[in-house]
Amino acid sequence: xxxxxxxxxxxxxxxxxxxxxxxxxxxxxxxxxxxxxxxxxxxxxxxxxxxxxxxxxxxxxxxxxxxxxxxxxxxxxxxxxxxxxxxxxxxxxxxxxxxxxxxxxxxxxxxxxxxxxxxxxxxxxxxxxxxxxxxxxxxxxxxxxxxxxxxxxxxxxxxxxxxxxxxxxxxxxxxxxxxxxx
Amino acid sequence: xxxxxxxxxxxxxxxxxxxxxxxxxxxxxxxxxxxxxxxxxxxxxxxxxxxxxxxxxxxxxxxxxxxxxxxxxxxxxxxxxxxxxxxxxxxxxxxxxxxxxxxxxxxxxxxxxxxxxxxxxxxxxxxxxxxxxxxxxxxxxxxxxxxxxxxxxxxxxxxxxxxxxxxxxxxxxxxxxxxxxx
DNA sequence: ACCGAAAAGCTAAGACCATTAGCCAAGCCG
DNA sequence: CGGCTTGGCTAATGGTCTTAGCTTTTCGGT
Numbered sequence: 001x002x003x004x005x006x007x008x009x010x011x012x013x014x015x016x017x018x019x020x021x022x023x024x025x026x027x028x029x030x031x032x033x034x035x036x037x038x039x040x041x042x043x044x045x046x047x048x049x050x051x052x053x054x055x056x057x058x059x060x061x062x063x064x065x066x067x068x069x070x071x072x073x074x075x076x077x078x079x080x081x082x083x084x085x086x087x088x089x090x091x092x093x094x095x096x097x098x099x100x101x102x103x104x105x106x107x108x109x110x111x112x113x114x115x116x117x118x119x120x121x122x123x124x125x126x127x128x129x130x131x132x133x134x135x136x137x138x139x140x141x142x143x144x145x146x147x148x149x150x151x152x153x154x155x156x157x158x159x160x161x162x163x164x165x166x167x168x169x170x171x172x173x174x175x176x177x178x179x180x181x182x
Numbered sequence: 183x184x185x186x187x188x189x190x191x192x193x194x195x196x197x198x199x200x201x202x203x204x205x206x207x208x209x210x211x212x213x214x215x216x217x218x219x220x221x222x223x224x225x226x227x228x229x230x231x232x233x234x235x236x237x238x239x240x241x242x243x244x245x246x247x248x249x250x251x252x253x254x255x256x257x258x259x260x261x262x263x264x265x266x267x268x269x270x271x272x273x274x275x276x277x278x279x280x281x282x283x284x285x286x287x288x289x290x291x292x293x294x295x296x297x298x299x300x301x302x303x304x305x306x307x308x309x310x311x312x313x314x315x316x317x318x319x320x321x322x323x324x325x326x327x328x329x330x331x332x333x334x335x336x337x338x339x340x341x342x343x344x345x346x347x348x349x350x351x352x353x354x355x356x357x358x359x360x361x362x363x364x
Numbered sequence: 365a366c367c368g369a370a371a372a373g374c375t376a377a378g379a380c381c382a383t384t385a386g387c388c389a390a391g392c393c394g
Numbered sequence: 395c396g397g398c399t400t401g402g403c404t405a406a407t408g409g410t411c412t413t414a415g416c417t418t419t420t421c422g423g424t
Binding site for chain 2: 409410411412413414418419420
């Protein structure tokens, strides 16, 4: 029996491919093992079960998401567009970034730290708007909520009308920014 | 063997109780059957499997959610507050309202119709702001996205800082409304 | 009042899912 | 070359949903 030559990072890579194809709920141990050409229990040699795999995958996605945001530059609108593009084009990874409840898990530290970086990126972009100091946290929350809500509603097919969702999004962000700087 | 005296509506009632206690993912046929004092396959006599049960439960929740919004009156801020209060106090039912992908299912009609009523309620509240006719759909989407994003981020523990989330929400809604009517 | 049929429960069984235990062989290192 | 670590495996357990088929209750019609 030749070995498959797996490793933690290789398993995570394969899991990411599965995630992109089958979504967050479809990223099952069976699917990953099949794609790796290996029996399911073999994965436990590299990864701490399904929760551990999800945690590892989420960490990669959070870091990737943050990189995308950073690359969008310091403009709030560009940042929001980039975040939404990521969420729409890679729904599985976006769900991994936002979706987990590992906020309550034991190994939440790494994830929380990585998420904090993302929040800080948004805060940087908002600083250029010249908000009052006390309003910054509120503004970050508002932007995150608007973008996240848009992405998830769209992903769930919540926008029944076929009107241009891109335009709606741009206008919503513009309106919120206008209201924040009012 | 005495009968349990179940019915479709009774099963849905029990499922709602399970939903409130165990959340959307915890609303399993096993949990519902146990609470009903019945074996799992017996539920199939009243409900079309798990997808059918979810569809029925979602329908009830959508109608309830719409009633809550209507009761909040025609003010946008009050409506947003009511929606968020519902989402925070009954996370399971809120997930049922928003969460499904039955938009693509075969029996999406009833659900879609009920959801359309909710959207119309929001549109009514926004009409009092005196928006330009073409901007209405965009405005509804913005409000829905902001509220929905806030609720889901909060439910996922996405707001790390312990700052007052209620105040952040009120300010976010006020900012968006200000931006929309600008 | 009775008989038959529909309805409502049940058990059994099958397909997946995650997880644990324990075995065996591959490969590295002295 | 021998042994130990490591990475694969099979087997088994318990959970999920689902279908098939059986039994018993219950109700309606004559």
